[in-house]
Amino acid sequence: xxxxxxxxxxxxxxxxxxxxxxxxxxxxxxxxxxxxxxxxxxxxxxxxxxxxxxxxxxxxxxxxxxxxxxxxxxxxxxxxxxxxxxxxxxxxxxxxxxxxxxxxxxxxxxxxxxxxxxxxxxxxxxxxxxxxxxxxxxxxxxxxxxxxxxxxxxxxxxxxxxxxxxxxxxxxxxxxxxxxxxxxxxxxxxxxxxxxxxxxxxxxxxxxxxxxxxxxxxxxxxxxxxxxx
Numbered sequence: 406x407x408x409x410x411x412x413x414x415x416x417x418x419x420x421x422x423x424x425x426x427x428x429x430x431x432x433x434x435x436x437x438x439x440x441x442x443x444x445x446x447x448x449x450x451x452x453x454x455x456x457x458x459x460x461x462x463x464x465x466x467x468x469x470x471x472x473x474x475x476x477x478x479x480x481x482x483x484x485x486x487x488x489x490x491x492x493x494x495x496x497x498x499x500x501x502x503x504x505x506x507x508x509x510x511x512x513x514x515x516x517x518x519x520x521x522x523x524x525x526x527x528x529x530x531x532x533x534x535x536x537x538x539x540x541x542x543x544x545x546x547x548x549x550x551x552x553x554x555x556x557x558x559x560x561x562x563x564x565x566x567x568x569x570x571x572x573x574x575x576x577x578x579x580x581x582x583x584x585x586x587x588x589x590x591x592x593x594x595x596x597x598x599x600x601x602x603x604x605x606x607x608x609x610x611x612x613x614x615x616x617x618x619x620x621x622x623x624x625x626x627x628x629x630x631x632x633x634x
Contacts, residue, residue: 442572443568443569443572444577444620446577446610448613448614449610450611450612451530451608452609453532458576469565471563473555476543477543478560478563486529492528492592493529495583496581496604497523497525499585500525503583534604535567537601537603538595538599540598540600541598564580568580576607576609580605582602
């Protein structure tokens with residue numbers, strides 16, 4: 406093959422399984438139904454969740470597609486109560502500024518149907534917090550530092566994988582994004598070349614957990630997709 410980079414070493418496609426058309430549709434519908442049962446939760450139980458379960462879900466997230474296969478993400482998993490308290494204190498400080506006017510009237514109006522406020526008790530109540538970082542540069546397998554590409558996109562896709570893995574396992578999740586989140590670098594002891602993107606809260610929902618009615622309103626297919634055939 407001409408003009409093939411010397412570092413390119415193709416291997417046969419592994420693990421792919423093809424299904425009959427009817428089974429493909431049934432599998433897609435089963436996945437859609439499973440996904441539809443996922444809801445963002447703000448009321449968490451303190452019931453413990455095994456670390457092994459979180460590790461398995463993180464392994465699933467680590468298979469996500471990403472720029473140049475540099476895998477520019479890092480997941481810091483926090484179960485230590487003292488660290489969770491530090492994170493809550495720092496996050497609520499940013500949230501108070503946000504709700505006091507930093508967000509602007511339009512943004513606060515959009516959030517009103519969700520019933521959110523500066524208080525974030527779930528940051529201490531849930532058994533696990535997962536701080537998700539994206540690295541502008543990182544070491545390759547041979548230890549050489551290199552620039553990473555499509556970092557926000559790659560981290561977002563991996564986060565989606567993680568959320569669905571946790572949901573499939575039977576856990577609830579919440580994506581929390583206080584701004585700015587620089588305090589997570591210090592608390593999680595991550596280097597300055599890594600940017601915190603999301604603080605993912607996970608665990609069992611509280612027995613009396615609720616969700617805002619507004620969250621059940623989903624746009625129909627014709628509003629979120631178009632087909633050019």
